[in-house]
Amino acid sequence: MVSSRTLVHAIIGAVVGVVLSFIPFSTVIGGAVAGFLEGPDTRDGALVGALAGAITFVPVAAGAFLVLVFLGFGFGASGGPTGGLVFLLFVVIVATTTLLFYTVGVALLGGYVGSYLAREYPEKRTNTRRTIGMSADERAGRPPAGRRNRRGPPEPTDLEAPDSDRPPATDARNDRTEPTRWQEERETDRDE
Template sequence: MAEQDTLLNAVIGAVATALLSGFVPFAPVFGGALAGYLEGGDRNDGLRVGIISGVIGLVFAAVLFALVFVVFAFVLAGAPRAVGALGFLFFVVGVLFAAVYVVGLSAVGGWLGNYVKYDTDIGN
């Protein structure tokens, strides 16, 4: 992959996050690290591509979470209105947690991927 092709590297990192998230804990770190490693540049470039990778991964996760939420809402369609309010609160908390988890860990991974590329023997 070409260095400094930020969008491509971010998408590769987001795809890695999506593929690993089913069975690897803290998968966004690995996706961000892959994106940061491929991006090259300095630490800020690794951090930036990690954040972009996390945002792309978050969009994928939010779409999936919204689909599950809608199906869950239809299943509970006959429930009282309080369940609807609690369901909405659950949705908001879930989205906030996912944002911090995916974007934050991807940013850390982007920084680490850049570190591995330039400051260890692994990247040479």
């Protein structure tokens, strides 16, 4: 089930894709924006990217339909030979499928890339969310950082959690490992 937060991110990505429609593959950019806002989970990013592409598909398909009506496709098809009607139907199906792939499929890829970028640059994501007026610590299923969970200490955010890729900070004088702020808070909470 799609949450309201995901729908808002998808709409923002769709608006970006439509506004930048003069750029080729603008739906990738719209999907990437939606995936970046959605967060670091690549599955959720791909989902919100596809949803942004589906929302983008509606005005693009409406515009294509108006162009076809303006050019006169479909008028007088009943009076023409059956082969012409079948060919016209084939062309419309191929064009619709191509347009659907262009908007939804490529936006899905953009959403995946956007969520990957959100995982690599959590500070930029937090700043971006604050700039557009969204809660910076909003996570699916987690309370914002700093608030206590009823069962225990607050959940660490991406910024507070120790990096597993980096070696621990050491004191050069006695070569001992310094605990991080998150570890100190956890030990303090355990003592209480």
